[in-house]
Amino acid sequence: MAYSSTIREAHSTQLSAMRDQGLLKEERYIHSPQSANITVEYPSGSELKSVINLCANNYLGLSSHPDVIQAAHTALDHRGYGLSSVRFICGTQDIHRELEGALSRFLGTEDTILFPSCMDANAGVFEAFLEAEDVIISDRLVHASIVDGIRLCKAMTDTYKHANMKHLEQKLDEHRDKRIRLIVTDGVFSMDGDLAPLDEICALAERYDAMVFVDDSHSSGFMGKTGRGTHEHFGVVGKIDVITTTLGKALGGAAGGCVSGRKEVVELCRQRARPYLFSNTMAPPLVAGALKVLEILSGSTERRDKLEANTKFWRQGLTDAGLVIKKGDSPIVPVMLYNAKLSQDVARDLYEEGIYVIGFFFPVVPNGQARIRTQLSADHDIPVLEKALEAFKRVGDKYGILGLDKKGIIEKYGM
């Protein structure tokens, strides 16, 4: 037998080590559609519990929107369930190209190419248009999928301190001899909820003749006055050369991602990006659902406006309660606890209180930066958030952390 007992034991030992370090990830079974309130079976086998969901990427509450579901149903009836093909063989329907066009209009770009996910978009895009004589200068906190994508390409790599423009400028200067200098950043950073200063980044790009790449997965649909993304928020629509984003978060939450930007870069992806060339096309119901999402968002800013109001209420509420949060404008609001065990204990107690949140700690976030990441949705209503705030206050009080600053919490619980 090829899977020998020695190998099986080695794998078991690795898993046990993860369990002992408290690093084993466990899935929680949800018995309802994605929403502000969900029904959860956790731990596995226990009674179902109705909880307020504060950890979904369902920023606009469109994951279970009736019009989106209806559009997916219609496509299922008319275009089928799947296409059993990659895009360039027989996997492109008219609606795929329609969605690419709709995304280009929504994001204000020249062209767009769909991928099975944004993880795949990031894995394929760099290799498609960069060569050995180029350099990628990326923010140190960019998403893991960007790191993977960069590793797959031949360009030289360098990094700059998180959102530190002085350091970025120094790197741009250092790499003046390269053919392409590509600045790479997230629009909204997924763990801290802060924004990349795209106005300053674009100004530097102009000064040093660099290209700009933004992963806007945690902002497409709601950042900016009409929800087009971080580039709209900073007034630099049309100046970002490459945007990658996902349809798996605010834009319907099902699956799919894209590379959007300069038309030649998009075409090079169509010719060369391996995750595009070698994985299946997006299923028709998902394409039609995403088209409906963009139609809803192009017609009204109601949802992103509600999300913005919820975010303000939540950030203010947590601050008034005496909890430490990471500052920012995004609906990702990390409640800082610094100590890994404390983050797990607080998350567990909040679950008992009917609040579904997750504690994050090293290596997902830097050592000594453990936190509970809360995420707002347009699906939340103020009374729901008030209830969640009360729970945070009760649990915060239990652990004696209300009113303590970073130093105080670390003195009490350690890093």
Added chain:
Amino acid sequence: MEDVVLEYIRNEYLDEDDEEDVDLDVNTPLLSSGIVDSFSMVSLKRFLEKEYSISLPDEEASAEAFDTVASIVALVKRHQGNA
């Protein structure tokens, strides 16, 4: 040499608000503690090669060899000796 490398790491990898939290000396773990991630290590390698006029093969620029300033200095000195 220790001081030059420590100074580079402080400037290149620590943010101003980190500096009060991190007590950096020649034995502080850099990679396993997350001060330097494997991705950002590239600039440290380039700095050492330029500063000390050496060439470090990728297989020697391992996470272990780069984990403390002490081990980095040992690596550099070995290569200077070879030159």
